[in-house]
Every structure is written in C-alpha cells, then in structure tokens.
Amino acid sequence: MSGCGAPEQTATAVSEDTDQVIVAGRVRSGEQPVGNAFVRLLDSSGEFTAEVVSSAEGDFRFYAGEGTWTVRALHRDGSGQSDVAASGPGVHPVDVAVA
C-alpha cells in the first residue's frame, strides 16, 4: 500500500516515455531556486488538487490528468503562480517565480 507522502521531487523526467500526465518544474526567486516552498496544483476551477514541498533545487512534480492547471507556490519569502496546459501523457514543464 503506498501512502500519500510525495515521492522525491524532481522536475526533470525520469523517463520521457510515460503514460502519466506529468506537470513538473522549478520554483525560482530571480535566478535562484527556492527549496522548501509549498507548491500546490489547482484545477481549472481553482480547486486544490495536490501539494508538495519543493526539493532543495526547487523542483516539484505532479501526476495530473489532462487539462489546464495552475501551480501556486507559497514560501516564507513570497508567493507566485503559473498556468500550464497538459494535453496528454508526458512531462509538461512549468516554472513558478516567487516574490
């Protein structure tokens, strides 16, 4: 039984050959990656879908479905969000700037 803890957060694809719809990217402040940010995936109606904590390199990864998603990051130093359209299996990259 797998629990609900998130696997290790990486933005780069382990394998591009996947049947999963993946939304992945990096949280940044300027050019610097932001680790330990609370990153949530919101659906097209703004409803919360999932949340992870970004890795030390700022990476995050969600196993979403097809659709339009908003990725929102919250950190002690600021917040920010970006939209991404996931059209099918594969990795759909999106970065989030916090300020």
Add this chain to the structure above:
Amino acid sequence: MSRDEVLVSTDWAEQNLNTDGVVFAEVDEDTTAYDNGHIPGAVKLDWRNELQDHVRRDFVDRTGFSELLSAKGIGNDDTVILYGGNNNWFAAYAYWYFKLYGHSDVRLLDGGRKKWELDGRELTKEEPSRSATKYVAQEPDRSIRAFRDEVVDAIDNQNLVDVRSPDEFSGKLVAPAHLPQESAQRGGHIPSAINVPWSKAANEDGTFKSDDELRKIYGEAGLDDSKDTIAYCRIGERSSHTWFVLRELLGHSNVKNYDGSWTEYGSLVGVPIENPSEQQEA
C-alpha cells in the same frame, strides 16, 4: 468540544515547548522531514512503520500502541500536541488514532509544520531524550471507525463525505496528483456521497477555517447534520482531517472515519460505484 481543547496555535506551541506534561509529536509518512529539522523537543511518529501493522492491513493493536507510546516517553496524562506535513493529514490521522485508543488530551497544532515553517520558527535536528513510560491504551473505540459493510449500508441512508479532490471523486484520477496514478481496481466514488475536498476546510497556510466558515461549507454541500456521517478518502488520512473538523470542531456527534477508504472500496467485488468520468466517455 471547543476549539481551544483540540487545537493549539503556533504561538501557544512556541511558548510551551518546555512545559511539563506537554509532549510534541511530529507525524509524517516520510520521516526525512523530521530528520532534517523538527520542532525542538518533538518526538517522531512514523505513520507507515510505527502506526501500521506490517502483516495485516490494519493498524497496530492495543498492546502495540501501548508499547510504542511507552517507548516514546509519552504518558497517559500527557497533553500530546500532534503536527506534521501535508497540511496535518497524518497528524490528523494520528489524532483520530490516539482518540481510538482513548488518550484523554490530544490536540493538533493548527497549520502543522507548514505554518510553523512559514512563521520562520526554529527547527532543530537534535533528537529529544525522554524516559520510557508505562503507557496503557484503552480498548479501541469502534464508534469513530467505519468498516466496509457499514459503508455499503450507509449508501442513501447516512452522510457519506468523500474528501478527495474533484478529479478523484469523478474517477478521472485514482490517487492524489502528487502521486503516480496507481490505486484501487476501479475509479469513482461511493453512490450518494457528497464531495467536499478536505482542502475546503483549510486556509492556504494549513490552519483550519473558522467554525462559521466550516458550518457554511458543509451546509451548502448538503451535509444533513441530523444523520450519522462517514468520511473517506483514499487511505484514510485526508478523511481524518475532515473527521476532526466535523466531530472535534463542529461537534457533530456520530462521525466515523472509514480508513479502508477508496483503496478498499474501489477494489471490492460487487459493490455499487458511481464513475461520472467513465459515463462521459461511454
């Protein structure tokens, strides 16, 4: 049950880190969070390795729970403050678990680890040293735990609250979107369940919304508070969060957590399932 008896603020927590009779415990599935820094003095509870039976799909028995808390240095009379990551999902699960085994004074840190971090409060890697106790757990309180047959009987009769995300409820996803999509044999939800995602009850910083806001959310979703209620999710920890809201914050009298949740129900043979996303594709 008033909010003050079941929740503490991060301010209160910081002021009571060294108070006798108060024990902080971090509960996570992934204990590397604790190992990389935790609230000073907090002990670690590992959701997977310490709270679950390793053979049967069940949690540890009364003797096992007594031994676990004794070894952690937690006494029957201690006030236990639980907190964790994932917006307190696993801490809420542990809260439900402590109540099941009859611990008298257990509370959640409002906002959990997330609020503590966002506040910029101290975290330490130092392991606390607590003397072992002789903890005695009570017989499990079955009035707060639902099993599968009760859940089937509750269809169209009781409130069934599915607290997963809308895409899990509709059958589009079979696990939360931060996990690879592997789960039960079938997607969808239990017929007659209403969908009130756990996240509706929490602010962005992980703290619980006000009682008035919470009453409005569940009232508008169609929860009939004259009926008994069963909450479920995928493995029973997000539904512990909602169980906490309905029973401990709003004071509903008969609320059970179905910890078998969708991983059990969605794999049962012959039970009714609603799957709106499948119907759309057909």
